[in-house]
Amino acid sequence: MTGTIQPHTFSPRDLVGGHIAIDLINTVTARDAEPIDWLDGYPRLLEWAALTGHFAPAGLTALRRLAETESGRAELALDRTRELREALHDLITALVHQSAPAPAEALDQVEKHWKRAVASTRLTVRGTTPQLQLGVETSGLEYLNHELALQAFDLLRALPLERTRVCPGRRCGWVFIDSSRGGRRRWCDMATCGNSAKGRTHYQRKRASDTGPDGLPGGARR
Numbered sequence: 649m650t651g652t653i654q655p656h657t658f659s660p661r662d663l664v665g666g667h668i669a670i671d672l673i674n675t676v677t678a679r680d681a682e683p684i685d686w687l688d689g690y691p692r693l694l695e696w697a698a699l700t701g702h703f704a705p706a707g708l709t710a711l712r713r714l715a716e717t718e719s720g721r722a723e724l725a726l727d728r729t730r731e732l733r734e735a736l737h738d739l740i741t742a743l744v745h746q747s748a749p750a751p752a753e754a755l756d757q758v759e760k761h762w763k764r765a766v767a768s769t770r771l772t773v774r775g776t777t778p779q780l781q782l783g784v785e786t787s788g789l790e791y792l793n794h795e796l797a798l799q800a801f802d803l804l805r806a807l808p809l810e811r812t813r814v815c816p817g818r819r820c821g822w823v824f825i826d827s828s829r830g831g832r833r834r835w836c837d838m839a840t841c842g843n844s845a846k847g848r849t850h851y852q853r854k855r856a857s858d859t860g861p862d863g864l865p866g867g868a869r870r
Contacts, residue, residue, distance in 0.1 A: 651683030666825030679821030765794035817841025
């Protein structure tokens with residue numbers, strides 16, 4: 649991604665993707681114009697992770713302490729999360745737009761991150777169900793990236809393409825899964841991109857009605 653890095657305080661309205669891997673993609677805004685990366689540091693990534701509700705507070709606290717003592721490794725972990733994010737964006741948007749073949753570099757990147765994640769997992773059994781388990785103790789500062797890679801792989805295996813959209817809003821380009829009953833959701837969020845588009849349409853119609861065919865106000869004739 650070529651763009652700028654800008655601080656941002658994340659809020660629930662930033663989590664509209666319908667899946668944590670897609671919400672990660674959307675930590676970059678204005679992809680259709682001049683992209684702005686909201687992950688301006690590892691602490692910001694932790695803030696975003698806490699907001700998603702997908703990570704245990706104790707694990708995030710452990711990561712915050714690690715990052716304070718190993719800032720260099722924390723920045724490397726953030727870079728890898730950005731790398732995964734951009735690969736997922738390129739791959740999912742290509743699938744949505746039915747681009748063929750799928751971008752090889754994006755596929756390779758997602759596979760690489762998934763393999764690294766799997767290598768850090770432990771096979772455990774909960775009740776009678778075997779499962780792969782990740783933790784800060786096995787992944788260190790890469791824990792978020794590893795968990796996101798595993799989540800992304802699960803998403804890609806069952807991605808509902810007929811319901812996956814790229815928002816056409818101005819300075820947006822966010823990705824989201826349309827979970828509405830009718831499947832007609834167009835905007836990432838009606839309160840932002842949807843209302844903004846409606847406002848522009850209303851302004852253009854009003855301007856057209858206030859201007860005559862000869863371009864004079866009120867349709868006045870010479």
